[in-house]
Amino acid sequence: MNEIQVMESKEKAHGCKCEECILKNLIFNYVPDEDSYILCNVKREQSFKKGEIIVKQNSPIVDFFYIKSGIVKLSKVTESKRNHIISIAKPHDYTSLLTVFHGKNYAYTMTAIEYTEICIFPLNLIIDLVMRHGSFGIGLLKKSSKTADDIIDRFIQNNSRNLRGRIAMTLLDFSFNIYKSHIYELPVSRKEIAELIGMTTENVIRILSEFRKEKIIKINGKEIEIVDFERLKMISDRG
Amino acid sequence: MNEIQVMESKEKAHGCKCEECILKNLIFNYVPDEDSYILCNVKREQSFKKGEIIVKQNSPIVDFFYIKSGIVKLSKVTESKRNHIISIAKPHDYTSLLTVFHGKNYAYTMTAIEYTEICIFPLNLIIDLVMRHGSFGIGLLKKSSKTADDIIDRFIQNNSRNLRGRIAMTLLDFSFNIYKSHIYELPVSRKEIAELIGMTTENVIRILSEFRKEKIIKINGKEIEIVDFERLKMISDRG
DNA sequence: CGCGGCTTTGATGTTCATCAAGTAAAGTGG
């Protein structure tokens, strides 16, 4: 038995490699060993390059997605053909909870905006597990209601700000909740920011330039550095 | 045994009076008889007059609410002291699903905007039932994800319309989804409409007046009559 | 190399919030 074989055998014994990652997460805490074993054996793992579509709006729901690593955007086109970004999700953060339980087709398109690894489970299996383990259902309910509340909250926050406030909020959001750094590479285009916070691309650019001229941020293509954190926070709060 | 006593005895046998109403509803289908009996005995029913607060934002979560009859608004004040209406809920339509499973305090204030009857269950009981009946969990997940998706959708719809479009959408929404009539009494003030669709009270009034002058609707205080349905629909779609 | 998508800046006009001021309606306390 070489080293790789030993490792593979260990993985089998524990169910699967991402067990630690999954167990850390709220949801999968609740399933007993023998079932998490099934869960692991049935799941398939798939990776997506920046820009690749994970699943398309309106395609029939068959799977349940879990973000293992990377960053994903959820978007939707309305009848008026306008594209809207609903949310930007990070690992463990969003797990395709919305829609899958009540709809026939996915309501949102999921796109990788960085290299992303997704764990894919047949929805039937998830439902079956909820049927057999109420506590798992509670876990999903918690996660799902949190996700929804967060999205709704972002909409309200967004709507009660002017454009400068929205951009400031978005920059701070990336800094705090995704990259945990005052300097980072924007994973989205100016156009996508516009679609996320409901304004035009031109004004996104214009306001980013304003912030640069006011020495609040430094811009280098997609790289953003927050220089004057206090002022950015103030603009986000007052705006 | 007089008639009333006979009826009361029948109710006990079935659990409780609203059993039919509850069973019609998605959620409570999934609980077996003996448990729905508990559910009925523990629940308390309470009625609220127009304008009365059912539960306040930030108060600790203890109960799970179910709208038996009436109309309810969900609202929230942001740090900037602005009030936002998240949703207007009708019977069976919304059951305080958001937040209750993940939060410690209610995220939204619930207010009766018409005479409303609410069934109140201790949240612990609901959680206990999900633990014991996975299918009930599925029911709640369905309902909760539907509710969230609807709210998110309304936000997107709203944000992609100009003010005339928003007002048109709102009037049609009341007509179709709540009153199922082309003539109805608005249950909310102009100010509340403004808080629901994110604009100023003055402009709500202004645009309602415009619609009146353009003979699209008739207004008599709170009474709205949709006269030119086609044009209203067009304004809602194009706006 | 050229095409399409992304980015940038400027000019222009529309949409909408804000301010102001007045009427009507609905509570409130004596």
Added chain:
DNA sequence: CCACTTTACTTGATGAACATCAAAGCCGCG
């Protein structure tokens, strides 16, 4: 029940915020 206060409703005028249009540079990709 009436005077009083407050809240809801209404219209107009003004300016600010924002979308739209236009034009040009940039970059990656076939």
